[in-house]
Amino acid sequence: MRLKLVPSETKWDFFKYVSATFGASMLAMVVSVVLFFTVGLNFGIDFLGGTTIRTESTNAVDVGAYRQALTPLDLGDVSITEVFDATFEEDQNVSQIRIQQQEGHEAVTPETIQAMEAALRSVDPDITFPSVESVGPKVSGELVQTAILAVVLAIAAVLFYIWLRFEWQFSVGAVVALIHDITLTIGIFCLLQIRFDLTIIAALLTIVGYSLNDTVVVFDRVRENLRRYKKLDLKQVLNLSINETLSRTVMTSVTTLIALVSMYVLGGDVIRGFVFAMIWGIIVGTYSSVFVAAPVLLRLGVKRDWSKPSQGGGTQFANVDA
Incomplete structure (x- = not known):
């Protein structure tokens, strides 16, 4: 059936x-x-330029603490969001940090990224950084x-x-x-x-x-x-x-x-x-x-006096169901 x-x-x-x-x-x-x-x-960063850093930790994400730790670095517009997913483990807490394009630089410098990582580790020593993506304004x-x-x-x-x-x-x-x-x-x-x-x-x-x-x-x-x-x-x-x-x-x-x-x-x-x-x-x-x-x-509307016969192209499976 x-x-x-x-x-x-x-x-x-x-x-x-x-x-x-x-x-x-x-x-x-x-x-x-x-x-x-x-x-x-x-x-996204693809079209705006800037840097996206993905963090992961066994401790809960504290967006306010993360932002307070990054404020002294004077990075401009920083967006911090916690990422939720049904596939995550119970102790897997993920966040995504987006940084605007830095004036005078194609991307956030490695020194700035290291400073960010150090600042975040001061808040959460168990934090890791699985990925860092940067896109320059020209690209x-x-x-x-x-x-x-x-x-x-x-x-x-x-x-x-x-x-x-x-x-x-x-x-x-x-x-x-x-x-x-x-x-x-x-x-x-x-x-x-x-x-x-x-x-x-x-x-x-x-x-x-x-x-x-x-x-x-x-x-x-x-x-x-x-x-x-x-x-x-x-x-x-x-x-x-x-x-x-x-x-x-x-x-x-x-x-x-x-x-x-x-x-x-x-x-x-x-x-x-x-x-x-x-x-x-x-x-x-x-x-x-x-x-x-x-x-x-x-x-x-459409004319109905085509001289060419129909080849039935594309309709051979039109009535197929399962």
Whole structure:
């Protein structure tokens, strides 16, 4: 007996409340943009420059004592946070200390780091320093430019690919869905102030690929059904196509989420931001394939007199469930 998360045949009307769902998506994008310019992202050392020191001790972390010990060193903006994780041992107490870029230096000097370590050892003799990471201002500036360029080029490549594979209306729908996914992901990071570093850029690029894959499967079935059901209008064809690929979409998303949730709970705080971005991206990516890309295609319309026969590309596994 096979597990089915949705029935084999569904006849749900995904466009019944299209004005509300699409309007909510556009509103969420506007809110995300406003959050970006007002609250801003909590950039990591990768993008700001500076030094991050990770401490570990068998004694409890005393943020106030740590800060008091570092104050005489005159390091400027120092952020001290205690790190919690379900995978830590009972006597494993971890903190993360972030120091702003020091004026006149590419990174915090080894002498300053040694002075910090000595100051913290005066508070807690058992403290250790598993990792010290430094990024200079020039490198961090280049990383910001490279990250933005990577995301823009990925979206441009998607636009070109969909334009070649389908009609231009399909490519516009797919790119609007991708921009929706990335914008909402950046918005949730602004809202929750989760650290935004290079691993999150990797997550954004992965989200682009995942969302595109889901959208292409739906669009392939739409193109196929446009040829098969010539008397149905575009809205009916879109509804039929989404229903036909729904089992595959839900199964793929749920199984991927199971793995990601396990990583989020058990993987440790180092990768938690990346995994959170992936979980959020899969949720909004699945949503946008149905409630953003399809309504855009419906709005733009598409011609139905293709001379080339459908090859069925990308739809051979559309009805597969488990």
